[in-house]
Amino acid sequence: MQPRNMSMSGVVDLAAVKAAQEAKAKAEQARAEAARHGGTGAVSPADLVIDVDEAGFESEVLQRSTEVPVVIDFWAEWCEPCKQLSPVLERLAVEYGGRFLLAKIDVDANQMLMQQFGVQGIPAVFAVVAGQALPLFQGAAGEAQIRQTLDQLVQVAEERFGLTGLAVDPEAEPGARPDVAERPAGPHDAALEAAVRALDAGDLAGAVQAYKNVLGEDPGNTEAKLGLAQAELLQRVQDADPQKVRQEAADKPGDARAQIAAADLDLVGGHVEDAFGRLIDTVRVTAGDDRDAVRVRLLELFEVVGADDPRVAAARRALARALF
Numbered sequence: 436m437q438p439r440n441m442s443m444s445g446v447v448d449l450a451a452v453k454a455a456q457e458a459k460a461k462a463e464q465a466r467a468e469a470a471r472h473g474g475t476g477a478v479s480p481a482d483l484v485i486d487v488d489e490a491g492f493e494s495e496v497l498q499r500s501t502e503v504p505v506v507i508d509f510w511a512e513w514c515e516p517c518k519q520l521s522p523v524l525e526r527l528a529v530e531y532g533g534r535f536l537l538a539k540i541d542v543d544a545n546q547m548l549m550q551q552f553g554v555q556g557i558p559a560v561f562a563v564v565a566g567q568a569l570p571l572f573q574g575a576a577g578e579a580q581i582r583q584t585l586d587q588l589v590q591v592a593e594e595r596f597g598l599t600g601l602a603v604d605p606e607a608e609p610g611a612r613p614d615v616a617e618r619p620a621g622p623h624d625a626a627l628e629a630a631v632r633a634l635d636a637g638d639l640a641g642a643v644q645a646y647k648n649v650l651g652e653d654p655g656n657t658e659a660k661l662g663l664a665q666a667e668l669l670q671r672v673q674d675a676d677p678q679k680v681r682q683e684a685a686d687k688p689g690d691a692r693a694q695i696a697a698a699d700l701d702l703v704g705g706h707v708e709d710a711f712g713r714l715i716d717t718v719r720v721t722a723g724d725d726r727d728a729v730r731v732r733l734l735e736l737f738e739v740v741g742a743d744d745p746r747v748a749a750a751r752r753a754l755a756r757a758l759f
Contacts, residue, residue, distance in 0.1 A: 478601050483528045487538040489545050496538050500563040503600050504535040504592040506571070506585070509549060509559040511542050516575035517558045523578055524560070527585060533601035534589040535562075562588050565596045623649045623656060630662055639673065642666040664738035672699050684713075691717060691725035695732045702736055710736055711750035718757045730754070 487495045487507075496505050508524050510517035521539065528537040542549045542557055552561055552568065560571040571584050592598040630645035646663035649656050677700055683690075684697035694717040701710035714733040718726055733754060737747045 478533065478603055480529045480603055480605060483533060483601070483603065484525050484537045484539065487540050487545075489547055492548060496563050497566055499536060500567075501565055501598075503533065503598055504588055505563045506535050506537050506588070507552075507561045507563065508537060508539045509542050509552070509554050509557050509561070510539060511557055514557050520558045520560075520575045523581060527578075527581065531585065531589070531600075533603040535585065535592075535600065564588070564592050564598065623653060623659070627658055627662070630659075630666070634662075634666060634669075639666055639670045643670065661738060661741060664735055668699060668702065668736070668739055671696075672703050675700065689717070689720045691721050691729050695729060698732065698736065702739060707740055707744075707746050708750075711746065711753075715750065715753045715757050718754065730758070 485495060496507065499505055506524065506528070508517075508521055510521055524537055528535065540548055542554065552559075556573060558575060559573045560576075562569045562571055569588075571588070572580070576584075589600070593600075626645055626649050630642045630649070633639075633641035633645060643663060643666045646659045646666060649659040650663065653659070675696065680693075680696045680700055683693045687693045694713055698710040698713045701707075701713060711733065714729050714736070717729045718733070721729060733750070737750070740747050
């Protein structure tokens with residue numbers, strides 16, 4: 436199973452967005468449910484380090500990353516630096532007390548996963564947070580660097596995605612996974628799932644319509660707003676000639692239409708700050724309807740990235756300075 440976010444670099448993964456929105460609620464539900472049954476819902480320290488293969492990747496990494504950050508250690512038996520790094524990661528997984536889960540992947544037995552993550556050499560360490568894959572470091576890093584990286588990871592997971600980690604009980608039976616209460620289905624869940632499936636299948640028109648249907652009944656639905664913004668962005672760029680668009684933008688730095696088209700490509704390519712900066716610069720040199728069109732497109736791109744992203748907050752401040 437390919438990591439979902441790696442198929443569309445730079446664009447928000449809707450499955451991950453939904454997982455992020457629900458992760459904190461799920462964790463709170465799990466703790467409340469465990470408390471009602473007189474238990475802690477905790478895992479054993481031995482369960483914080485797991486071996487993962489291609490067959491179990493979706494359930495053990497992607498799905499569990501909606502509960503806890505999953506750190507992936509790509510290793511092999513013949514790799515001497517791996518023999519230095521892996522024990523450190525295993526010890527820290529226990530020391531961090533459930534703030535992250537360590538998934539060990541033997542690259543010799545799981546070549547497809549190695550290729551899908553773009554691993555060029557081992558040891559290589561990635562993280563998956565709410566369905567989104569993040570490269571952490573490659574090589575046998577020192578423990579101080581590893582700790583700093585892990586501290587940043589757990590902070591981002593908690594602050595941006597509400598992932599507070601797993602409760603750990605030294606008395607818990609190894610392998611006994613806590614029961615997690617399922618979130619009751621919302622009134623628009625089926626429509627939202629259909630929209631995500633349409634996006635995955637490349638049916639952009641179908642996805643746009645599905646999100647509009649949800650917003651017609653629930654104008655404040657955050658997931659539908661973000662999904663619609665992404666689907667419409669992909670619609671705009673699907674038939675574009677990138678070379679032609681970028682050449683026109685370079686030749687016409689003050690042309691609103693050319694800069695808007697190039698900014699769309701920037702965002703789809705993962706160059707978020709470039710897209711925002713391009714449009715803010717264009718706001719400064721345009722006026723009237725052109726300026727307003729650039730401003731509106733920038734606000735739409737904010738929706739794609741998400742209001743809680745620090746790059747959006749910085750760009751909003753820059754836009755305000757450019758406008759006033």
